[in-house]
Amino acid sequence: MSLAGTASPQNVPVVIVVPPQALLLDIAGPMEVLRYANQHQNGIRFDCRYVSASPRQTTSIGLMLDGLEPLPQTLEADTLLVVSGATEGEEKLAMAAERARLARWMRDAVRPDTRIASICSGALLVAEAGLMEGRHCTTHADCIAELRRLAPTAQVLENRLYVEDGRCFSSAGIATGIDLMLHIVAKMTSAPVALAAARKMVIYLRRNGSDPQISPWLSGRNHVHPAIHQVQDAIMADPAADWPVARLTAVAHLSERHLSRLFREHAGLSLIDYVNQMRVALARDLISQTRLDLENVAARCGFSSARHLRRVWRQHHADPPSLHRAAC
Secondary structure, three states, X not given: OOOOOOOOOEEEEEEEEOOOOEOHHHHHHHHHXXXXXXXXXXXXXXXXXXXXXXXXXEOOOOOEEOOOEOOOOOOOOOOEEEEOOEOOOOOHHHHHHHHHHHHHHHHHHOOOOOEEEEOOOHHHHHHHOOOOOOOEEOOOHHHHHHHHHHOOOOEEOOOOOEEEEXXXXXXXXXXXXXXXXXXXXXXXXXXXXXXXXXXXXXXXXXXXXXXXXXXXXXXXXXXXXXXXXHHHHHHHHOOOOOOOHHHHHHHHOOOHHHHHHHHXXXXXXXXXXXXXXXXXXXXXXXXXXXXXXHHHHHHHOOOOOHHHHHHHHOOOOOOOXXXXXXXX
């Protein structure tokens, strides 16, 4: 993970594959996430370009996209390849020929360091290219059977917002492309940047409870209560601060008793447990990304001592902090 705020931004090439009859929201939603991510940090710059087998494509809603770039012969190092879903058009034979061309191009162009993010039925195109074999993946519920047919060795998972398997990401359908891109942004920049993008787009970060790889920064966010989200936003912005319930009532505009009850009901844990979870998440990031000793990490994360940090850490991790640092 790159840290935001560095003097020289790291450029991340983003290549968006536009198939015939592309679902417009599959493209616009995730790309808006990346646009806002560029605005909210300067450690990474997402450099987006749109490619297709034809310079002009008609989208699912009839809007014409023009000036699309031709398929590049090669992909740059560490490219994020985003593959949109599509609807069935009237000219099925012509669409099939274009899709076959896109699949052949992806099969040849994708490198070992390429990240692939399929949106909705875009997973079918990735599977046609042979790039889903052996992967855990998902797609729109209507396309699950077809994905299993196209990628017989893949572990196709149902009822998931999105799935991550190494450098291969896949999302369930249309709007979940936004959830997936927020997840990718959180991994490549930071959770607060993803949160800022979500807040700008007036949506809530969602987590897939059955996926153990989701960042702890996003836990407890699978609800739609605005006051509880405001409290969580405040804590996430500065986990090391002192967060007595009385201070948080001013954020939520609720009584202490009402806030405590609503927080446990919607977030699934108590306020103090949530604060500690965010502090442990911050500590984990500092341990894996810096050479600070444990006392300094504890001080920066709001713990009274390294001993206090270790005690709370054990509630969230089986291994001690030292082993986590060694593993990274």
